Amino acid sequence: MTDRRVVAVGLLAGCVGLLLVAVPNLAGAAVPPLAAVVLTVAVGLVAIGLAVRALLADGEPVDLPTPERRPVYRSAGAEFAALLEDVGLAGRRKLDADGETGRERLRAVLADLAVDVLGRTDGDDPETAAERLADGTWTEDPDAAAFFAAGYRPPVSRLAYLPWARPDLPFVRRARHAVAALAQNVGDTVPTPDEPDGAAPTPADDYYWPTGDLPQTRSTGLTAGVTAGALAVSAVGVGFGQPAVVLTAALGLALATAARVWSPTADVALTRSLSTDRPAPGDEVTVTVTVRNTGDRTLPEIRLLDGVPPGCAVVDGSPRLTTALRPGKATTASYTVEAVDGRHTFEPGVVVVGDPVGATEMVTTVEAADGPTELDCGFGRPTTATDPPRPSVTVHPGQWVGPESGAGVEFDTLREYRTGDPPARIDWRHRAKTGDLATVEFREPRLSKVAVVVDTRPAAYVATPGGVPAPRHGAVAAFTLTSQLLAEGVPVGVGTVPLDGGWTPVGTGSAHRASVREQLAGDDAVPWLAPDTDPSVPDVVAALTARLAADVQVVFVSPLCDDDSVAIARRLDAAGHSVTVVSPDCTESGSLAGAYGRLERWRRLSTLRRADIPVTDWDTGDGIEGVARRVTH
Amino acid sequence: MSRTEGVLPRFSLGVTAVSTLVVAGLLVTAPGPLAVAILGAAVLAGGLARRRDGALAVGAGTLFSAVVLAGIDGRSTGWLLAASVPALLAWTSARHAVALARQVGEAATLRVELVRTLSTLTALVTGGVSASLLARTVTGGESPLALALLLVAVVAFTVALRR
Numbered sequence: 195m196t197d198r199r200v201v202a203v204g205l206l207a208g209c210v211g212l213l214l215v216a217v218p219n220l221a222g223a224a225v226p227p228l229a230a231v232v233l234t235v236a237v238g239l240v241a242i243g244l245a246v247r248a249l250l251a252d253g254e255p256v257d258l259p260t261p262e263r264r265p266v267y268r269s270a271g272a273e274f275a276a277l278l279e280d281v282g283l284a285g286r287r288k289l290d291a292d293g294e295t296g297r298e299r300l301r302a303v304l305a306d307l308a309v310d311v312l313g314r315t316d317g318d319d320p321e322t323a324a325e326r327l328a329d330g331t332w333t334e335d336p337d338a339a340a341f342f343a344a345g346y347r348p349p350v351s352r353l354a355y356l357p358w359a360r361p362d363l364p365f366v367r368r369a370r371h372a373v374a375a376l377a378q379n380v381g382d383t384v385p386t387p388d389e390p391d392g393a394a395p396t397p398a399d400d401y402y403w404p405t406g407d408l409p410q411t412r413s414t415g416l417t418a419g420v421t422a423g424a425l426a427v428s429a430v431g432v433g434f435g436q437p438a439v440v441l442t443a444a445l446g447l448a449l450a451t452a453a454r455v456w457s458p459t460a461d462v463a464l465t466r467s468l469s470t471d472r473p474a475p476g477d478e479v480t481v482t483v484t485v486r487n488t489g490d491r492t493l494p495e496i497r498l499l500d501g502v503p504p505g506c507a508v509v510d511g512s513p514r515l516t517t518a519l520r521p522g523k524a525t526t527a528s529y530t531v532e533a534v535d536g537r538h539t540f541e542p543g544v545v546v547v548g549d550p551v552g553a554t555e556m557v558t559t560v561e562a563a564d565g566p567t568e569l570d571c572g573f574g575r576p577t578t579a580t581d582p583p584r585p586s587v588t589v590h591p592g593q594w595v596g597p598e599s600g601a602g603v604e605f606d607t608l609r610e611y612r613t614g615d616p617p618a619r620i621d622w623r624h625r626a627k628t629g630d631l632a633t634v635e636f637r638e639p640r641l642s643k644v645a646v647v648v649d650t651r652p653a654a655y656v657a658t659p660g661g662v663p664a665p666r667h668g669a670v671a672a673f674t675l676t677s678q679l680l681a682e683g684v685p686v687g688v689g690t691v692p693l694d695g696g697w698t699p700v701g702t703g704s705a706h707r708a709s710v711r712e713q714l715a716g717d718d719a720v721p722w723l724a725p726d727t728d729p730s731v732p733d734v735v736a737a738l739t740a741r742l743a744a745d746v747q748v749v750f751v752s753p754l755c756d757d758d759s760v761a762i763a764r765r766l767d768a769a770g771h772s773v774t775v776v777s778p779d780c781t782e783s784g785s786l787a788g789a790y791g792r793l794e795r796w797r798r799l800s801t802l803r804r805a806d807i808p809v810t811d812w813d814t815g816d817g818i819e820g821v822a823r824r825v826t827h
Numbered sequence: 828m829s830r831t832e833g834v835l836p837r838f839s840l841g842v843t844a845v846s847t848l849v850v851a852g853l854l855v856t857a858p859g860p861l862a863v864a865i866l867g868a869a870v871l872a873g874g875l876a877r878r879r880d881g882a883l884a885v886g887a888g889t890l891f892s893a894v895v896l897a898g899i900d901g902r903s904t905g906w907l908l909a910a911s912v913p914a915l916l917a918w919t920s921a922r923h924a925v926a927l928a929r930q931v932g933e934a935a936t937l938r939v940e941l942v943r944t945l946s947t948l949t950a951l952v953t954g955g956v957s958a959s960l961l962a963r964t965v966t967g968g969e970s971p972l973a974l975a976l977l978l979v980a981v982v983a984f985t986v987a988l989r990r
Contacts, residue, residue, distance in 0.1 A: 423888065425982060442898070514934045516934055516939050
C-alpha cells in the first residue's frame with residue numbers, strides 16, 4: 195500500500211473514531227459489540243507487533259574515527275601477552291585443538307627461547323641448557339626457576355574460582371619472572387615481573403577513514419523508538435478504554451512528523467589552512483578548519499571531523515566541531531598537530547548533518563575547497579658525513595675491488611703473455627730473469643651498486659604505544675642512507691618488501707634522489723597502515739632478486755620483529771647480494787610483553803651476526819643521523 | 828571503528844535531569860507510578876553512565892509508563908499530555924548527550940544542544956496542544972469501536988511516517 199493510501203486509511207479511521215466518540219450510539223447500530231472487541235484486540239496485536247519490529251529495525255549509531263591519535267599498531271611481544279591470556283583456570287584441564295593446553299604452549303615457547311639465550315650468553319649446548327632449566331639452576335629467581343622446574347598446575351586459592359575473580363595465576367606469574375630473568379641474562383632492562391601488564395590496545399584494522407557508501411542518510415533510532423512507544427501506548431489505552439492515553443501517541447507522531455518534514459542535506463563547504471605546510475620534524479603545526487553552510491536553509495546540527503593524516507598526532511585542540519549554522523554563515527575550529535617525517539595528505543572531512551529532533555542524519559565526506567592538502571615534513575639532505583654501510587661499499591666509485599683481475603693499480607697476479615696484451619703491462623724484470631714474457635694482472639676496481647629495501651610486510655608494522663610504525667622509521671633511514679650514498683656517487687636503487695610500493699631502479703644524480711624522496715616520503719610505497727596481504731618469503735625474495743643485478747648489494751631496513759625478516763635477509767645474502775641490515779628498534783622496554791619482544795629481536799640480531807651479516811641496531815630515539823653513524827665497517 | 832571518550836555535555840544532562848524531576852514532581856501524589864518513575868530514572872541514569880542507547884530507551888520508557896499508569900488511574904487528558912512531554916524530552920536529551928560525547932568529544936556543544944532542545948520541545952508541545960484541542964473538541968461517551976478505529980489511525984500514521 196502506498197503512503198497516500200495508508201494516510202487516507204488513517205484519516206478515515208481517525209475521523210470515524212472521533213465521530214463515534216462524539217456519538218457513541220452510532221457504533222451500536224452499525225457494529226455488534228463483540229465485533230468491536232475482536233477488531234480492537236486484532237489491531238492492538240498488530241500495533242504491538244509493529245512496535246517490536248520498529249525497535250529491531252534500526253542498527254547501531256554512527257561512530258566517527260579517532261584521528262586525534264595515530265592508528266594502533268601491534269607491539270613487539272604481543273604474542274607473549276596472547277600466550278599469557280590463554281592460560282586460564284579452564285586451561286588447567288581443557289585441551290585445545292592442537293592437543294596442547296595454553297600452559298604447555300607457554301612453557302614450550304619460553305623453553306625454546308631460554309635454551310637459545312643460555313646458549314648464546316653462557317655458552318651452553320642445548321642439552322646442558324635444558325638440564326639447567328629442568329633443575330632450576332639457571333637463575334637465582336625462585337619463581338623463574340620454578341616455571342621450568344615445577345609442575346604445570348601450582349596450587350590456586352579457592353577464591354580464584356569465584357566468577358568475578360581475576361586472579362594472578364601462579365603459573366602466569368612464574369612465566370613473567372622467567373622472561374625478566376632471561377632479559378637480565380642478556381643485559382636488557384628488567385621490568386617488574388610481579389605486576390601484570392595492562393590490557394594491550396587492539397591494533398588498527400584496514401579502516402582508518404570512512405570511504406564506503408557515502409553520502410548516507412540513516413535513522414538514529416529515534417523514529418523507531420517513537421513509533422514503538424506510540425503504538426504500544428495506543429494499544430494500552432485501547433485495552434484500558436482510555437482515549438486520553440491513546441492521545442499521548444500524538445506526541446510521538448509529532449516528533450516523527452518533524453523528522454519526516456525536515457530531511458537533512460549536507461550543503462556545507464570546508465576550507466583548511468596551516469600555520470606552515472613545510473615544518474621540521476617535531477614542529478607543531480596549527481590547523482584551522484572552517485565550515486560554511488552553503489545551502490538556503492538553516493542546518494540545526496553539523497558535526498565535523500577534520501581529516502587529520504594518520505601519521506600526525508593531535509597535541510592540542512580538537513579536530514572535531516559541532517554547531518548550528520544559518521544559510522551563508524561559517525564557523526572555525528583550530529587544532530595543533532605534531533609533524534613527523536613524511537608527506538602527509540589530509541583526508542576529506544567527515545560531516546554529519548542532523549535534523550532538528552535528531553531522528554535522521556546524513557553522513558558524508560567533504561574535500562577542503564581551499565588551502566593546502568599536504569604537510570611535507572623532513573626527508574631533507576643529511577648534514578652529517580658518515581661511514582658507508584659496508585666495507586665493500588666505498589666512498590668513491592671505482593674503488594671497490596672486484597673479484598676479477600684486469601686493469602688497475604693494485605697488483606694481483608702474473609700470467610703468461612698473450613698476444614694483444616698492452617706492452618705497458620709486460621713484466622720486463624720477469625723477462626730478464628726467466629727469458630719469458632709475462633703480463634701483470636691488477637685487481638680491477640668496480641663501481642659498487644646498492645639497493646636499499648624497506649620491510650613493509652604486515653609483520654613489520656610494530657610500534658611503541660602511540661608511536662610511529664617501524665616501516666615509517668625505515669623509510670626515513672632508507673632515504674638518509676640513499677642520500678648519503680648518492681652524495682658520494684654510489685648508484686642506489688630503492689624498493690620495499692614486498693615490492694607493492696614500487697621500485698626505483700639503481701641510479702645516480704639529484705633527479706634520482708628526488709624520485710627516491712617522492713617514493714619514500716609519501717604514504718604509497720610505505721603506508722601508515724599495514725597492508726592486507728602477507729606474501730611468503732620465497733615470493734618476496736624472488737620478486738626482489740628478479741629486479742637486482744648480481745653485483746648489487748642490499749641494505750635491508752627491517753625491525754626484525756618476526757622470523758621471516760631474518761629468512762629474507764639470509765636468502766638475499768645467500769643469493770650473493772652482500773646484505774647489511776639496519777634495524778629500527780620499535781620495542782617497548784617498560785612491559786613484560788615488550789621484554790619478550792626485545793628478547794626475540796635480540797635473538798634474531800644475534801642469528802644474523804652469526805651468519806656474518808652486519809646488523810645495525812638503531813634506536814629511533816637517536817634521530818636520523820644515528821642510522822648512518824652506527825652503520826660501520 | 829573506535830569511539831571518542833568525551834564527557835557527557837552538561838546542558839543535555841541538565842535537561843534530562845530537570846525533565847525527570849518534573850515527571851517525578853507531577854507523580855508525587857501517586858505512590859505506585861512514582862516508584863515506577865524512580866525506577867525509570869535510575870535506569871536512565873545507568874544508561875547515561877554506561878552510554879547505552881538501549882538502557883536510555885528502557886529508562887525513558889519506564890518513566891513514560893509511570894505517566895501512563897497515573898493516566899489510567901483517572902488523570903485528565905491535559906495532565907497526561909503535560910506529563911508525557913518531559914518524559915519524552917528526558918529521553919531525547921539523554922540520547923543527544925550520549926551521541927555528542929561519542930562523536931564530538933570535548934568540543935563545544937552548547938549551541939546545538941540548545942537548538943535540539945528547543946526544536947524537540949516545540950514539536951512535543953505542538954503535538955500535545957493538538958491532541959489536547961482534539962480531546963476538548965470531541966466529547967461524548969466511550970465506544971469500543973471508536974477506540975479501535977483511533978488505534979487503526981495511529982497504526983496507519985506511524986506506518987506512513989516510518990516509510
